[in-house]
Amino acid sequence: MTTYLIILITQLLLVTSCEKEIIEPTSHSNKIERKVIRIAKDKNIPSLELTINTGKDVLAFNYNHKEVKKQNIYGIGSTTKYLSSILIFKLIEDDKLNINDKVTDYVNLSQQITGAENLTIKNLLNHTSGLSDYTQNPNWMESVLNNNAPKTFEEKVLLIADTTNNSGSFSYSNTNYLFLQKIVETITNKPYAVFFNEFYNSINLSTIKIGINENDLQSFFGQTVEASSDVSSWREYYGYDGGAYADTKTLDNFLTKLYRNKSILTASTIEQMKEWTVMDPMTIPIGNGIISEYGYGIMKLTYKKQKYIGHFGSTLKYQSMVLYNSEKNISISILTNCSGKYFNNVFFQELIPAILDEL
Numbered sequence: 001m002t003t004y005l006i007i008l009i010t011q012l013l014l015v016t017s018c019e020k021e022i023i024e025p026t027s028h029s030n031k032i033e034r035k036v037i038r039i040a041k042d043k044n045i046p047s048l049e050l051t052i053n054t055g056k057d058v059l060a061f062n063y064n065h066k067e068v069k070k071q072n073i074y075g076i077g078s079t080t081k082y083l084s085s086i087l088i089f090k091l092i093e094d095d096k097l098n099i100n101d102k103v104t105d106y107v108n109l110s111q112q113i114t115g116a117e118n119l120t121i122k123n124l125l126n127h128t129s130g131l132s133d134y135t136q137n138p139n140w141m142e143s144v145l146n147n148n149a150p151k152t153f154e155e156k157v158l159l160i161a162d163t164t165n166n167s168g169s170f171s172y173s174n175t176n177y178l179f180l181q182k183i184v185e186t187i188t189n190k191p192y193a194v195f196f197n198e199f200y201n202s203i204n205l206s207t208i209k210i211g212i213n214e215n216d217l218q219s220f221f222g223q224t225v226e227a228s229s230d231v232s233s234w235r236e237y238y239g240y241d242g243g244a245y246a247d248t249k250t251l252d253n254f255l256t257k258l259y260r261n262k263s264i265l266t267a268s269t270i271e272q273m274k275e276w277t278v279m280d281p282m283t284i285p286i287g288n289g290i291i292s293e294y295g296y297g298i299m300k301l302t303y304k305k306q307k308y309i310g311h312f313g314s315t316l317k318y319q320s321m322v323l324y325n326s327e328k329n330i331s332i333s334i335l336t337n338c339s340g341k342y343f344n345n346v347f348f349q350e351l352i353p354a355i356l357d358e359l
Helices: 027-042 079-093 121-125 138-145 153-157 174-188 192-202 248-260 267-272 341-356
Strands: 016-023 047-053 058-065 244-246 284-286 289-294 299-303 306-314 319-325 330-336
Touching: 027 047, 027 058, 027 341, 047 248, 047 341, 058 248, 079 121, 079 174, 079 192, 079 244, 079 248, 079 267, 079 306, 079 319, 121 174, 153 174, 174 192, 244 248, 248 319, 248 330, 284 299, 284 341, 306 341, 319 341, 330 341
Parallel strands: none
Antiparallel strands: 016 058, 047 058, 047 330, 284 289, 289 299, 299 306, 306 319, 319 330
16 A cells, blocks of 8 residues: 555564463474564564354464454454445345445435446356445545544545546446445345444344444554654545454354354355455555455465465555465464554465464
8 A cells, every 4th residue: 555655753662462262282383483482572563353163173262462442343344344245245135235236226425427227136246346446545544544434435536546447347446345335225125334233233243333433443554664653643434445453263263164163154145245356456465375366355365375365454554464265174363453564464474374384
């Protein structure tokens, strides 16, 4: 994200502390734990939470610097899109929505967006709408820094271009899921956050929620190894595009319900979500692996010939990754409370590869 080019210079000196829980430990899981903690110490990560489930044993632990507040819940950023797409497909299964429905059947725009009349739910789910990303408007970043970031759908729509661009081709945009949350409000006649929270509470995943009190949470932004800043006061006000909070144990439970138990969606619906679109030119390197395909709210990571499906998230304050490997029946959920160019590189090029190399 180009908005990460802001230089923040406040020094943060951190002392190491680690709280952990190991369930049925194996030498395999202990090696992952040691590697992750070593990277966290060496790279000055404030807080981290990891859960890995092989179907037979579970590795779960928290890492926390002594000078940073203990984290019990983290922002998951764009991994929210994954959770939101599950909610959308549940509405589709319940015949309350069709993936080929026109967006304008549900969304009344206060300003005209040329090309919006041709868009479908499918275009929103797989980022082929051509709608510009409201978070890439320089005014959005400025508003975050001035503590007056837009909160409502109407305020955010004012930040997008008045015409679609290259509709039908992949172009990642938070605006797509902004529109999806508006569609959910139209269908359910409930505020999007209320319906989201009710849905996840109904399947016993109540820790996953949108709209929590962030005042007791701490987060950091770092552009270089020498310095990071406490940016806990920043408020970004995402919705279905990035506004959910969770912990890794609950996210792992989500993956178990979705893929192992198939108790959230049917197997055929899960397969439908895997209609892949090539993310050219926006591929995402993960160590020696790559995320290069996007389904309906899910990403595919290819790493050492293994296929993982899930999503990553990166806001100005948090990073997340939620993955499932069906061949090995392995689920991975990892969260941190830091972002910015330096921390992003550590997360995607060191932490994630260190875990995947052992699986």
